[in-house]
Amino acid sequence: MAFPMSPADALFLVAETPKRPMHVGALALLSRPDGAGANFVRDAFAAALDRDQVAPLWRRRARRSLSSLGQWYWHTDTDVDLDYHVQISALPRRAGQNALWNMVSELHSETLDRSRPLWQMHLIEGLVDGQYALYIKTHHALADGVSTMRLLRRTVSSDPDRRGMPALWEATELPPSDDAITTTTGVSPLAAARRMLGVAGDLAGFAPALADTAWRAARRRGGPLTLAAPHTQFNVAIDAARCFAGRSFPIDRLRLVAKHTDATVNDVVLAMCGGALRRYLLARHALPVAPLMATVPVSLRGGEPAGAPDPVSGNKIGTLACCLGTHLADPAERLAAVQDSMREGKAALAGRSHVQVLAMSALGSTPLALALMLGRAHAPLRPPNVMISNVPGPKDPFYWNGARFDAMYPLSVVADGQALNITCTSINDQISFGLTGCRRAVPRIETLADALGRELDLLDTFHRIRRTGRARRRNPRRRHG
Numbered sequence: 001m002a003f004p005m006s007p008a009d010a011l012f013l014v015a016e017t018p019k020r021p022m023h024v025g026a027l028a029l030l031s032r033p034d035g036a037g038a039n040f041v042r043d044a045f046a047a048a049l050d051r052d053q054v055a056p057l058w059r060r061r062a063r064r065s066l067s068s069l070g071q072w073y074w075h076t077d078t079d080v081d082l083d084y085h086v087q088i089s090a091l092p093r094r095a096g097q098n099a100l101w102n103m104v105s106e107l108h109s110e111t112l113d114r115s116r117p118l119w120q121m122h123l124i125e126g127l128v129d130g131q132y133a134l135y136i137k138t139h140h141a142l143a144d145g146v147s148t149m150r151l152l153r154r155t156v157s158s159d160p161d162r163r164g165m166p167a168l169w170e171a172t173e174l175p176p177s178d179d180a181i182t183t184t185t186g187v188s189p190l191a192a193a194r195r196m197l198g199v200a201g202d203l204a205g206f207a208p209a210l211a212d213t214a215w216r217a218a219r220r221r222g223g224p225l226t227l228a229a230p231h232t233q234f235n236v237a238i239d240a241a242r243c244f245a246g247r248s249f250p251i252d253r254l255r256l257v258a259k260h261t262d263a264t265v266n267d268v269v270l271a272m273c274g275g276a277l278r279r280y281l282l283a284r285h286a287l288p289v290a291p292l293m294a295t296v297p298v299s300l301r302g303g304e305p306a307g308a309p310d311p312v313s314g315n316k317i318g319t320l321a322c323c324l325g326t327h328l329a330d331p332a333e334r335l336a337a338v339q340d341s342m343r344e345g346k347a348a349l350a351g352r353s354h355v356q357v358l359a360m361s362a363l364g365s366t367p368l369a370l371a372l373m374l375g376r377a378h379a380p381l382r383p384p385n386v387m388i389s390n391v392p393g394p395k396d397p398f399y400w401n402g403a404r405f406d407a408m409y410p411l412s413v414v415a416d417g418q419a420l421n422i423t424c425t426s427i428n429d430q431i432s433f434g435l436t437g438c439r440r441a442v443p444r445i446e447t448l449a450d451a452l453g454r455e456l457d458l459l460d461t462f463h464r465i466r467r468t469g470r471a472r473r474r475n476p477r478r479r480h481g
Contacts, residue, residue: 003060003074005141010072012140013062015415019240021111023118024145025137025411027104027246027434032130033160033402041132042088044401045123048167054080055172057151061117062141072141080117085169091126098446100127101245104135108411108436109242118142121168131406136168140413145391145423156398156405165401229321229384230288232281234420238438245449246409249456251431257456260463261332263339266390268459269431270294270342271335273388273422274324275455278334280448281326291327291337293384295418296320296345320345321384331458386420387412393426409434 012022032040060074091099103124112118118139127133138148151171229235254268263271274292281287298318322345325337391410398405409432410423419441424433433452437445 001076002063003076005062005072005074009141012413013072016111018111019238020415021109021240022141022413023108023112023137023139024143024148024413025104025108025135026145026148027100027244027409027411028134028136029127029406029408030132030134030400030403031406032132033404036402038130041403042123042125044403045086045088045167048170049082049086051170052082053166053170054082055170057142057171058085058119058169059117060142062114062139077117082169084113084116085120086123086167087120088123088125091124093126095126096128100124100133101243101446104133104411105242105244105439107135108137108244109240112137112139119169132403137411145389145410145412145425149391149393149425153394153398156400158396158398160399160402160404162399163401228290229293230290232288232292232385233284233286234385234437234441235383235417236419236438236441237416238414238419239440241439242414243437243439243442243445244411245435245446246407246432247435247449247452248407248409248430248432249453251426251429253456253460254431257335257459257463261335261339263335264342265431266296267335267339267342269390269424270296270322270324270338270388271331271459272452272455273386274326274334274338275331275458276448276451277324277386278326279451279454283447287326289327292324292386294322294324294386294388295384296322296342297387297389322388324386331455332462335459335462383417385418386422387414387418389421389423391423391425395426397428407432411436414438 016022030041032038037043056076059077059080061077062072063075064070064072089103091103107122112120119137119142121134121136124133124135136148143151152168154171155166155168157165251265254265254272257263257268258265261268273294277292278287296319298320320342323337323341325334328334328337389410389412393408405427407430408425408427410425411434412421412423414421414436419438421436422433423436424431426432433449435442435445435449439445442448
């Protein structure tokens with residue numbers, strides 16, 4: 001059985017090289033139930049492996065052939081070697097958190113084997129307090145971060161006593177519509193041509209939307225495209241080695257800052273990143289005068305017609321370019337700059353259809369796409385300096401066969417011209433930041449991660465002062481004669 005692959009998903013296969021692996025990942029920390037043995041999590045994984053069951057999504061292998069006119073499509077394999085896809089590793093004895101970051105950095109540097117389905121996971125033993133780490137990576141062509149989180153939700157429960165739950169590779173998705181499946185050994189060229197013509201017909205009516213995107217970029221207004229990103233050490237050609245670091249914070253701290261500054265939690269995330277990047281680059285005497293710009297993905301999921309299949313796989317995102325205010329020393333002013341930029345960007349997308357947003361985002365992604373396709377950072381147009389994403393996570397604690405997920409750190413893709421990616425997600429009332437970089441372009445990435453905490457402290461202080469000022473204005477002291 002074969003499934004057609006969207007052009008957006010196929011781009012990740014076309015752009016991939018040994019120096020530019022195109023997979024996303026996640027690092028989860030798991031704790032065993034109270035009273036359980038030290039091998040509880042490992043035994044649960046062994047039991048799942050013994051079942052030897054792999055859901056159709058995790059059997060998909062990328063292929064292309066003459067019958068598909070060279071287009072990529074998904075072929076469903078009948079046999080999957082779970083001994084390759086699911087592996088057990090261990091940290092050295094008495095290893096600290098940095099040893100975990102280093103191990104995951106090495107695992108994330110390796111490309112996935114295209115002769116197999118494009119995913120892999122590692123269960124990592126040897127953490128302090130009997131914790132386990134689970135590193136998962138999937139090719140970006142197969143699933144984006146939102147897709148992986150949705151699939152993960154189908155394998156876990158908010159009930160710590162529930163057992164008999166499937167492993168992630170056993171997670172099933174709802175079947176696609178009949179016309180999305182071709183049961184031959186390839187993808188029908190006629191069907192592919194019809195899809196191409198349909199897309200071309202849709203794009204023909206988008207001149208006003210694309211013109212608005214270009215107009216905003218030329219005037220440095222918010223929107224999908226920026227022409228004002230300065231050159232930094234992150235906007236260089238990358239090599240194969242990756243570096244990774246993670247940090248977690250109570251999400252209520254960000255919510256309080258957002259509440260008292262009329263911002264969103266995502267605005268606070270972007271302001272924290274802007275302040276951390278300013279601090280990191282200042283320490284290296286490398287902060288540009290102009291503010292850094294970030295590519296901010298915007299989810300287009302939701303709003304599907306009633307009865308439509310759940311879009312758990314593939315990529316459905318648009319993008320905005322956001323000013324991070326790194327030219328501003330005051331954290332409150334940086335947050336205000338982020339708010340203004342995101343407000344204008346969202347206004348540019350308001351009222352647009354999903355396909356229109358995709359078209360506008362495609363224009364905004366042109367600099368990065370050129371860097372990917374040309375294999376160099378100095379394309380005619382420079383992309384934003386960094387990618388910053390916020391992937392929604394579950395609101396309640398969740399468990400897999402009794403093992404509690406304590407934290408979840410996302411890992412993502414970096415590219416020529418954009419050698420740093422910051423992605424965060426929330427779990428267990430914590431928001432976890434995962435920083436993925438090219439090791440050469442982002443040395444000592446753990447210091448950048450540490451700076452996130454310092455910036456949150458500053459924003460905390462600012463909102464407390466602002467809240468105190470409002471309280472005093474509401475309750476002024478009476479003067480006595």
